[in-house]
Amino acid sequence: MRFSWFLFILAGCWCFATTSASAVGEGTAVVCAPTVQDATANINAGDLNMFNPVSVPAYEIRELAWLVFAVSAAIFVVVEGVLIWSIVRFRKRAHETGEPVQVFGSNPVELAWTIIPCIIVFVLGLATLRTIREVQLESPPAGALEVDVIGHQWWWEYRMPGTVADSTLVTANELIVPVGRPVWLNLQSADVIHSWWVPRLAGKTDVIPNHVNHLWFQAETVGTYLGQCAEYCGNQHANMLLRVRVVTTEEFDAWRTAQMQPAVVDESVAEGRACFLQFACMNCHTIDGISSGSFGPNLTHLMSRETIGAGVVPLNPTTLRAWIDDPQNLKVGCNMPSLKLDAAQLDSVVAYLLTLK
Amino acid sequence: MTTAHHHPIVPAEVSQTLGARLHGWAVTVDHKRLGILYVCFGLVFFVIGGIEAAMMRAQLAQAAGKIVDPATFNQLFTMHGTTMVFLVGMPVLLGMANYLIPLMVGARDMAFPRLNAFGLWLFLFGAALLYYSYIGAQGLYGTSAAPDVGWFAYAPLTNKTFSPGNSTDYWILGIMVSGFGSITTAINLLVTILVMRCPGMTLMRLPLMAWMMIVVSVLVIIAIPVLTGAQIMLLLDRSLGMHFFDTQNGGSSVLWQHLFWFFGHPEVYILVLPAFGFFSEIIPVFSRKVIFGYPLMVAATVSIGFISLSVWAHHMFAIGMSPALNSFFAASTLLIAVPTGIKIFNWMGTMVGGRIIFATPMLFATAFLGIFTFGGLTGVMLALVPVTWQLSDSYFVVGHFHYVLFGGTVFGIFSAFFYWFPKATGRMLCERLGTWFFWLLFAGFNLTFFPMHISGILGMPRRIYMYQPDRGLELWNMLSSLGVVLQGVAVALFIWNVIRSLRKGKIAGNDPWDAWTLEWATTSPPPEWNFDQVPTVGSARPLWDIKNPTDPDSNHEGSI
Numbered sequence: 001m002r003f004s005w006f007l008f009i010l011a012g013c014w015c016f017a018t019t020s021a022s023a024v025g026e027g028t029a030v031v032c033a034p035t036v037q038d039a040t041a042n043i044n045a046g047d048l049n050m051f052n053p054v055s056v057p058a059y060e061i062r063e064l065a066w067l068v069f070a071v072s073a074a075i076f077v078v079v080e081g082v083l084i085w086s087i088v089r090f091r092k093r094a095h096e097t098g099e100p101v102q103v104f105g106s107n108p109v110e111l112a113w114t115i116i117p118c119i120i121v122f123v124l125g126l127a128t129l130r131t132i133r134e135v136q137l138e139s140p141p142a143g144a145l146e147v148d149v150i151g152h153q154w155w156w157e158y159r160m161p162g163t164v165a166d167s168t169l170v171t172a173n174e175l176i177v178p179v180g181r182p183v184w185l186n187l188q189s190a191d192v193i194h195s196w197w198v199p200r201l202a203g204k205t206d207v208i209p210n211h212v213n214h215l216w217f218q219a220e221t222v223g224t225y226l227g228q229c230a231e232y233c234g235n236q237h238a239n240m241l242l243r244v245r246v247v248t249t250e251e252f253d254a255w256r257t258a259q260m261q262p263a264v265v266d267e268s269v270a271e272g273r274a275c276f277l278q279f280a281c282m283n284c285h286t287i288d289g290i291s292s293g294s295f296g297p298n299l300t301h302l303m304s305r306e307t308i309g310a311g312v313v314p315l316n317p318t319t320l321r322a323w324i325d326d327p328q329n330l331k332v333g334c335n336m337p338s339l340k341l342d343a344a345q346l347d348s349v350v351a352y353l354l355t356l357k
Numbered sequence: 358m359t360t361a362h363h364h365p366i367v368p369a370e371v372s373q374t375l376g377a378r379l380h381g382w383a384v385t386v387d388h389k390r391l392g393i394l395y396v397c398f399g400l401v402f403f404v405i406g407g408i409e410a411a412m413m414r415a416q417l418a419q420a421a422g423k424i425v426d427p428a429t430f431n432q433l434f435t436m437h438g439t440t441m442v443f444l445v446g447m448p449v450l451l452g453m454a455n456y457l458i459p460l461m462v463g464a465r466d467m468a469f470p471r472l473n474a475f476g477l478w479l480f481l482f483g484a485a486l487l488y489y490s491y492i493g494a495q496g497l498y499g500t501s502a503a504p505d506v507g508w509f510a511y512a513p514l515t516n517k518t519f520s521p522g523n524s525t526d527y528w529i530l531g532i533m534v535s536g537f538g539s540i541t542t543a544i545n546l547l548v549t550i551l552v553m554r555c556p557g558m559t560l561m562r563l564p565l566m567a568w569m570m571i572v573v574s575v576l577v578i579i580a581i582p583v584l585t586g587a588q589i590m591l592l593l594d595r596s597l598g599m600h601f602f603d604t605q606n607g608g609s610s611v612l613w614q615h616l617f618w619f620f621g622h623p624e625v626y627i628l629v630l631p632a633f634g635f636f637s638e639i640i641p642v643f644s645r646k647v648i649f650g651y652p653l654m655v656a657a658t659v660s661i662g663f664i665s666l667s668v669w670a671h672h673m674f675a676i677g678m679s680p681a682l683n684s685f686f687a688a689s690t691l692l693i694a695v696p697t698g699i700k701i702f703n704w705m706g707t708m709v710g711g712r713i714i715f716a717t718p719m720l721f722a723t724a725f726l727g728i729f730t731f732g733g734l735t736g737v738m739l740a741l742v743p744v745t746w747q748l749s750d751s752y753f754v755v756g757h758f759h760y761v762l763f764g765g766t767v768f769g770i771f772s773a774f775f776y777w778f779p780k781a782t783g784r785m786l787c788e789r790l791g792t793w794f795f796w797l798l799f800a801g802f803n804l805t806f807f808p809m810h811i812s813g814i815l816g817m818p819r820r821i822y823m824y825q826p827d828r829g830l831e832l833w834n835m836l837s838s839l840g841v842v843l844q845g846v847a848v849a850l851f852i853w854n855v856i857r858s859l860r861k862g863k864i865a866g867n868d869p870w871d872a873w874t875l876e877w878a879t880t881s882p883p884p885e886w887n888f889d890q891v892p893t894v895g896s897a898r899p900l901w902d903i904k905n906p907t908d909p910d911s912n913h914e915g916s917i
Contacts, residue, residue: 046828048816050747061743068741072734079730082705087723090644092712099905100712104913105650105703113702114653114695121691124741128687131743136680153519187677192514193610195675195750199816203746206676209513209604211611213677226828230675230750230818232507234514235427238821332427 046226048199054225054246055201055217056182057135064131068124075120135203137216140184144216145177148186151194151207151229154236154334155297155310162260169259170286172297173310175244178252179222187213192234198227198242206231219246228311235333241311255304263288263300264355272352279339281349287356296336302356309334321350386470387885388459391477393781395452396774398481399445406440407848409433411841414805418838420826430822431505435528436487438508442624443532444484446762449770450631451542454570456781458546460876460883461564463555463892468548469541476541483535490527504528507820509621510591512602512613517595526595529588536581543577546570555875557894561655561914564874564897565648566634568655572662573630576623579666584620587613611676618669626665628762630658632769633700636722639776640704642872643719644711647910650703651897657696657703664693674745683742690740697733701726716870717791721772724799725764732760735810750820753813759806771798771851778855779869783881784862790854794847801843808833808840873898 051066053059140146150157155173162169177183187196189209197204202217219225229240247255273290276282282291288300305315309331313319323330325346326338341349373381382390413433416422425433455473459466467473491503504524506515515525550567560568591613593599600606602613641648648654670678670686678686704726713719735757739745748754771794779785812833817824824830868877877900879888896902896910 048828050814050816058747061747064741065738065744065747068738068744072738076731076734079701079705080727082709083723083726083730086705086708087713090708090711090713092645092714096712099645100710102647102908102910102913103649103706103710104647105653105706109706110650110653110699110703114699117695117698121694121737124737125688125691128691128741128743129684131741132680132683132687135743135746136683138680192519193511197750197816197818199747203743204675204749205746208610208676210607210609211604211677227816228818228821232431232511232514232750232820234519235431237431238427238823241825 046224048226050199053200054221054223055219057202057217058200060131060135061203064127067127071120071124137214140214141182141216141218144182144184146184146186147175147177148188149175149196149207151187151189151191151196151233151240153191153234154229154240154331156196156240156242157190157297160256163257164260167260169256170298171259171301172305173241173243173307174305175242176252176255177219177244177246178249179219179246181249182216182218185215187215193231194229194233194240195231196227196242197230198225198244200225201227201244204230219244222246222248226311236331239310239312239331239334241307243307243311245306258304258357259301261301263290264357265289266355269348269352269355272348272350275341275345275349276352279341279345280337281339284336299353299356302353304357317350317354320353321346324349324353384474386466386474388455388467388470388473389781389883389885389887391473392452392454392456394477395448395455395480398484399449399452402440402444402484403449404848404852406437406445407845409437409440411845413437414838414841416822417824417834419835420828420831421823425822427822428505431507431820432503434820435504435507439487439504439528439532441762442508442628443535444480444487446628446766447535447539448480450573450628450766451539451546453635453770453773453777454546454566454573454631455542457777457876458549458567458570459553460780460879460887461567461874462550462553462558463875463888463894464549464553465887465891467545468553469545472541473545476538476545479538479541480535483531483533483538485531486534487527487531490524490531494522494524494527509617510613511617512591512594512610513604513608515591515595515613516603516605518605526592529592529595533585533588536585539577540581543574543581547574547578550574555892555894561652562894562897565637565651565654565658566631569630569634569637569658572658573627573634576627576630576662576665580620580623580627583616587616587620590616611673614673614676615670618672619666621672622669623665625758625761626661629765629769630661632725632766632773633658635769635773635776636704636725638872638874639718639722639772640707642776642870643714643716643722644708645714646707646711647898647901648703649706653699654703657699660696661693664689664696668693671740671745672749674742675749687740687742691737694733694737694740701730701733716775717786717788717795718772718776718870720792720795721768721775724795725768725772728760728764728768728802732757732764735760748813750818751813752809752817752819755819756806756809756813759802759809763802763806771795776870777876778858779865780876780881780883782859782862783865784858785865785869786858786862787854790850790857794850794854797843797847797850801840801845801847803840804843805837805840808836812837868900871904873901873904875899 051062053062145160148159158171158175160169185196187205187207189207191209194207195204196207196215201219202215205213205215207213223246225244225246227242229237233240277291282293284293284296286292286294286298286300307313308315308319308323309327312331324341327334327336328338382394385391412425413430416424416430455467494502502524504527506520506525506528510528514520550571590601594601594603600608602608602610604610637648637654668686668690670682671690674683739748739754739757775786775791812830815829817830865881867879867881875892878892892899896914898910902909902911
């Protein structure tokens with residue numbers, strides 16, 4: 001019996017995992033569908049390591065995780081050490097005959113290995129209680145940006161206050177928030193249970209129908225942070241991706257102002273707009289002033305986003321055309337059907353959607 | 358104390374026709390034959406569940422894998438989980454207990470032999486119903502046939518709206534029926550242990566495995582009816598338009614989670630305590646020492662039973678429970694680590710000072726101690742609510758519970774299989790093949806499940822049919838998938854070993870391991886009536902007393 005290799009691998013993997021998370025597999029552009037091969041490269045390149053947080057609650061969780069990992073590693077080393085020692089020391093030797101001394105137990109020893117674990121779990125319990133108190137808030141922190149998050153099979157809807165009183169900004173799949181300001185999420189579901197998990201920002205909280213949950217974070221570093229739905233929610237659970245862009249306050253204000261503008265009306269793409277209205281697109285998608293469907297993502301400012309299909313591919317004219325032609329090629333089983341548009345209709349709809357900046 | 362003399366291997370059978378022999382197995386109420394049937398069918402499902410796992414690992418070996426489509430993948434993980442828990446773990450463990458408990462307590466059979474047979478056939482009927490869904494059902498969006506809502510079947514995904522077709526109904530009915538079988542077996546075991554013990558066998562002289570089965574039986578009787586009730590509610594939702602879990606009509610999806618995990622967490626202990634029982638028999642025999650701290654082991658087992666009923670919501674730390682509830686379930690979950698730790702230490706205390714013989718059963722038992730310690734410690738990590746906010750529903754959890762359930766339950770099953778196979782068949786399994794089997798399985802197991810902890814920390818959620826490239830997940834998933842190859846080879850060696858040893862294995866004799874409990878006092882295999890004369894015992898190790906008349910255990914009773 002040799003457990004030493006096991007210990008060695010444990011230590012090695014551990015260092016590797018916590019220090020070089022994103023260094024592995026860089027540049028392997030495996031793609032979701034052959035039709036848009038080039039376009040899919042690297043959009044999801046990202047670090048989702050919980051030990052590399054950029055936000056207040058995620059820092060707290062990392063501290064607690066280090067504590068329990070350290071305590072566990074110490075216990076592991078001691079227990080496995082004793083086990084290996086017993087294996088080596090008390091293996092039956094050829095010259096040994098008869099039975100060893102029968103020891104029925106020892107009250108002091110057994111008391112010791114009852115009380116010591118009690119003390120350890122007591123300490124861990126206290127640390128846990130403290131972190132729960134710090135991370136799980138009952139109400140939004142002062143000055144928080146409140147965002148309603150609505151999980152749908154298999155995409156995310158975000159609603160936050162607009163630039164003027166009582167106005168609402170509606171967008172999908174990509175959340176843009178200002179750096180350094182607390183963000184308070186009201187999590188709701190339109191259908192089944194989902195879970196909102198962007199590891200570098202916060203732990204996950206489930207998104208449960210008929211039940212509002214809350215989650216908050218306060219990002220300290222500008223950047224794009226990825227995550228994905230963490231509760232099995234049906235066919236395309238794997239492609240219900242999360243993308244949070246943390247930007248400066250100025251960029252956030254500019255983005256929000258732009259999002260509150262009405263949809264661009266460009267008469268050069270009137271044909272595509274007519275096509276959008278003529279086919280079933282309008283039943284599911286809202287474009288402010290044009291249509292008011294709510295089953296699918298709001299498209300008023302579609303082209304301000306980086307991805308389409310809840311993050312399965314980057315958004316550009318090629319992928320947009322492929323998506324509208326047949327979403328099932330990019331995301332098998334998603335709820336958007338192929339509308340069987342001919343090439344001319346496809347071109348006109350794509351041209352129209354490309355104007356929705 | 359009298360030992361039975363040699364009995365030929367059921368001589369009448371040799372001259373019987375195949376039909377008559379099969380008929381004999383079909384109508385049997387002998388606990389030994391029923392136990393063997395449980396184990397055989399359980400191992401068939403182990404292979405099926407293993408193939409399902411291998412297909413998933415093939416899909417996940419690379420980023421954006423295209424071996425199976427999402428609908429198929431979702432069926433695979435649903436059927437893998439359901440199969441391994443309900444059609445492998447439960448029947449094999451309860452089947453082994455079925456075989457062993459009457460022998461261990463010196464009884465001629467279980468308390469209710471016909472109920473016992475009924476339980477077996479219920480299990481098989483439930484299993485058949487579940488797998489018939491591959492032929493007879495339609496799943497989510499009509500895209501699939503087998504159940505695809507996960508083994509936990511969270512509402513409202515199981516609602517007719519989101520899960521049309523019949524596959525979810527097959528899942529409900531199959532598990533419900535086999536659950537009735539488990540309940541009957543639990544009642545049977547409990548009554549057998551409590552009232553059918555041979556003269557002299559007080560409760561504190563029970564083999565520890567029997568103690569563990571007392572606790573397991575109680576847990577089965579408490580936990581399974583809760584699942585059955587929840588399943589009936591779900592069936593009413595789906596079939597009669599009721600709204601228990603129908604969130605679109607005011608139902609509660611959280612209620613399902615509470616009911617499911619009130620069953621689901623005791624279930625974990627139902628699956629692991631019998632393995633603890635096997636190890637409590639095997640470690641002393643191969644260390645040549647009496648179990649260290651018998652009374653504390655009993656106390657730890659009973660307290661695990663109690664505490665396991667109050668930890669269920671640690672599966673639900675991410676659902677937004679109040680800080681008070683989160684804290685309570687964190688505390689109870691941390692607390693259960695204490696009796697579990699005591700067991701590990703007592704087993705190691707048994708080994709210390711022994712003369713350890715590393716036959717295959719002991720290889721598995723020793724590996725179990727190392728692996729289970731690791732799985733237990735990751736369990737402690739997951740008891741810390743904020744850590745679980747990050748890690749729940751990630752591959753870290755998948756790694757954790759495979760360390761516990763594979764390293765505990767499956768290693769326990771194989772350890773027990775090698776240990777008691779000679780008793781059940783009269784022949785030894787090949788030790789050489791057994792050693793190869795152990796090392797391949799041990800290496801494959803760690804290669805598959807250790808990297809999953811890393812994938813989870815790197816943000817990989819469970820139950821995804823594909824993962825994005827460039828998240829640093831490729832290497833870890835490839836390692837996990839490669840480990841499956843080793844495990845597959847190991848299981849093939851095991852099957853070959855069984856087939857070969859059944860025909861050519863060394864004749865075992867009554868007591869090949871020089872062991873101490875009553876099952877080794879009768880022939881291998883035992884006669885239908887188990888013992889020619891009901892034995893009388895004076896300690897927890899009756900055969901030790903016979904073999905060491907100058908220093909019987911009864912001299913030491915009450916000294917601790």
